Amino acid sequence: MxxxxxxxxxxxxxxxxxxxxxxxxxxxxxxxxxxxxxxxxxxxxxxxxxxxxxxxxxxxxxxxxxxxxxxxxxxxxxxxxxxxxxxxxxxxxxxxxxxxxxxxxxxxxxxxxxxxxxxxxxxxxxxxxxxxxxxxxxxxxxxxxxxxxxxxxxxxxxxxxxxxxxxxxxxxxxxxxxxxxxxxxxxxxxxxxxxxxxxxxxxxxxxxxxxxxxxxxxxxxxxxxxxxxxxxxxITNTKSIDDKYKFSFIYSAKSAFVEGYYLIQRIIVGLITIWPILLIGAAVLFLYKKRKSAKPQQNISK
Incomplete structure (x- = not known):
């Protein structure tokens, strides 16, 4: 075959x-x-x-x-x-x-x-x-x-x-x-x-x-x-369109107020996030002031 x-x-x-x-x-x-x-x-x-x-x-x-x-x-x-x-x-x-x-x-x-x-x-x-x-x-x-x-x-x-x-x-x-x-x-x-x-x-x-x-x-x-x-x-005059919408005082002021509000919120949230550090700092400051106030009393007793 x-x-x-x-x-x-x-x-x-x-x-x-x-x-x-x-x-x-x-x-x-x-x-x-x-x-x-x-x-x-x-x-x-x-x-x-x-x-x-x-x-x-x-x-x-x-x-x-x-x-x-x-x-x-x-x-x-x-x-x-x-x-x-x-x-x-x-x-x-x-x-x-x-x-x-x-x-x-x-x-x-x-x-x-x-x-x-x-x-x-x-x-x-x-x-x-x-x-x-x-x-x-x-x-x-x-x-x-x-x-x-x-x-x-x-x-x-x-x-x-x-x-x-x-x-x-x-x-x-x-x-x-x-x-x-x-x-x-x-x-x-x-x-x-x-x-x-x-x-x-x-x-x-x-x-x-x-x-x-x-x-x-x-x-x-x-x-x-x-x-x-x-x-x-x-064509269309694009410069006049840009000038027309370039700046709006009311809208910008409103946006600034809203952004300020959100900024305060972010600061508060940031402080809450670092509360252990703030607590330790407050304790150190308290002990430092207490020790400093104890030294003048010892000098008076002498």
Whole structure:
């Protein structure tokens, strides 16, 4: 029974290995097919930068961009960018919009009301993924929102050799699986097959990441407002409330009388607690006075 179970386990592992190898090879083939299709695409003119839409025959590029610019309103620009990304078939992976408070002052306008004045500057750090074929279009849309461009960098990494290498690795893994299947069944064979399956999974994951990075470009965006903005917030005048209830003579006098009464009680209780000491002290004092009064009488009798 045990021998049959071991044989079934080995057979299952081999089938998984062969399937995984074929799957890894298919992913590499898909990657090559995507590369061929993308290379044959027509060149699109781009007033932003040729790097954004660069197409070279038999070459593949992973494109990234970094944009730092000033806008009129950070919140409105953020909404517009997110909408543009969605319309182009992309998605937002990170957005950190915040307002940095520079100063905060409160001015009383009446006994009941006050005005909180905040001076602040808004900014947002974003990361978006847009289809590589539409990277130039997206950068053009962003260019319409800027007041001033601090910096912009576009990077196109040539990964053609990496794609070819992924294809060769898929073939090697498949060949290794076929060689392992011809070995005699033992513990070493199971170990080798397991390692081959693991390697195939890693290669498949790398192919998927490569395909994703080819299909979608990553754009890091930093936007801020050039000037300090002011927010006026109506609040309650807390100082007048504090002055109103700061001191009450009648209540304070009543509290002082009650506290004095409790103090007398605590003193009496304290004296009762130390009654043995008071009794001993009284006895010592009595004996001392008695002895002192006896000495003058003895001097008179002499």
């Amino acid at each position: 045990k021998t049959t179970y071991i044989r079934l386990s080995i057979a299952t592992a081999l089938l998984l290995g062969i399937y995984s190898c074929k799957k890894g090879e298919a992913t590499a083939s898909d990657l090559e097919a995507y590369a061929t299709t993308d290379s044959a695409a027509t060149i699109v003119s781009d007033s932003i930068s040729s790097a954004a839409t660069m197409k070279v025959k038999d070459k593949q590029f992973i494109k990234t961009a970094d944009v730092n610019m000033e806008v009129k309103d950070v919140y409105d620009a953020t909404i517009s960018i997110e909408k543009s990304v969605q319309e182009l078939g992309g998605f937002v992976t990170h957005s950190d919009l915040k307002s940095n408070v520079i100063s905060e002052d409160t001015y009383n306008t009446s006994n009941e009301e006050a005005m909180l004045v905040k001076k602040y500057q808004s900014e947002n750090r974003m990361q978006v993924r847009v289809p590589t074929a539409k990277l130039g279009e997206f950068l053009s849309l962003m260019n319409d929102k800027k007041l001033f461009l601090n910096s912009r960098s576009i990077n196109a990494e040539d990964v053609t050799s990496s794609i070819k290498y992924a294809e060769l690795e898929g073939k090697r893994i498949k060949k290794t699986g076929e060689n392992i299947s011809q070995l005699k069944t033992n513990k070493d064979k199971v170990k080798l097959d397991d390692e081959n399956i693991s390697e195939s999974n890693q290669q498949q994951l790398a192919n998927m990441d490569m395909t994703d990075n080819l299909k979608y470009s990553t754009v890091d965006i930093y936007i801020k407002e050039p000037k300090i903005r002011v927010a006026e917030i109506a």
